[in-house]
Amino acid sequence: MATRVVLVTGPSGAGRSTAIAALEDLGYETIDNLPLSLVPRLLDGPLLRPLVLGIDVRNRDFSVTALIELIDRLTRAPALRLEVLYLDASPDVLVRRYSETRRRHPLAPEDAPLEGITLEVDLLAPIRARADVLIDTSAMSPHELRAELARWFDLGKIARLAVSLHSFSYKRGVPRGLDMMFDCRFLSNPHWVPALRPLTGLDPAVAAHVAADPRFDPFITKVRDLLLFLLPAHVEEGKSHLAVGFGCTGGQHRSVAVTENIARALAEAGWQVSKRHRELERRALAQPGVKEAGGA
Structure with missing residues (x-):
């Protein structure tokens, strides 16, 4: 049977880290921010349980072209069942979350968060269009996001289409x-x-x-x-x-x-x-x- 592999991505602040932690609690092996060039080598080895890979613009060798090529390659792999999970949120919500945490945006560390958010939304648009599961977290609490992820990715319900x-x-x-x-x-x-x-x-x-x-x-x-x-x-x-x-x-x-x-x-x-x-x-x-x- 093909091994389930979930790529988790989306703009910074949309809930990617919360999603990865929630999927780990559901029984997935999780790896965050692995360089894209190392992913094929990882997947060529034995996979003992379903795998979650967290990928965002902070990955060392991140590029949209490389990520799309990786998605295409993994989609063609007969031993894998790939799903792309995209966590999204409206720009005003992302700005508010950055203001609450006082973090700097990775794409614009010296500018206001909105500058980086706008750049990232633009950059990730082709990946968003490729998502198998798109979850807008704008109005979700972490608890609600975990519940939504369980609905989609609970391994006990994997037969559900x-x-x-x-x-x-x-x-x-x-x-x-x-x-x-x-x-x-x-x-x-x-x-x-x-x-x-x-x-x-x-x-x-x-x-x-x-x-x-x-x-x-x-x-x-x-x-x-x-x-x-x-x-x-x-x-x-x-x-x-x-x-x-x-x-x-x-x-x-x-x-x-x-x-x-x-x-x-x-x-x-x-x-x-x-x-x-x-x-x-x-x-x-x-x-x-x-x-x-x-x-x-």
Whole structure:
């Protein structure tokens, strides 16, 4: 059976150290800040139990390119089952946490924490997009974070399949790592309704417009039934994670509404579901004070 390996990363102050300690308590072997160049050598040796590797910008030879190459290499290794855990938090929360601890940011030790936080969010954006599990700790206490990690990574529940649903824009390309995807561009497009154009698929008015398309209900029913048929089979095959994508032209309206609908249906059926709205996340990153990583 493949050995479970969890790469834990994210911006400084988002809870990475707390997460690594929590995963150690769950029974994982944990190693923090190992140079990236030494990771393949470590994994070539015998692994007696599931492994957690903490990686951030303080790693001695850290680079985004090297980390992406490492993720790709470990994903292809048949003896390993890799998961990337990304701990995130909003910039204002990260600034507050740095102010409370009076620590200096590793990317801007001589400047205000916001400078380093902005640089780090920009730097890590491509890794965030590759995450299998994304946890926003902005409103979480350490106790709540530990409980969330137990829900995802408890070794006693390893047979439980984690399902991640992704909305995206075809114009920006298909997200990497999807196991299957569905095209939502045949549905009625709210973009052509002036009042709905600036809104997103999270807005009830947009969701109602998309759902009013007579093809919507049959589509949702067929996709839901297909997934509910396939998920137990993936569990039997030993998979721990399944990524499903829903795309539309801009990734703002139809794909978001469909993702939300399917997520509710799977959760009501008892499956562990997380959601990622890639283009909405890009819009959030583009807000003042936070740079968006071009091409991420």
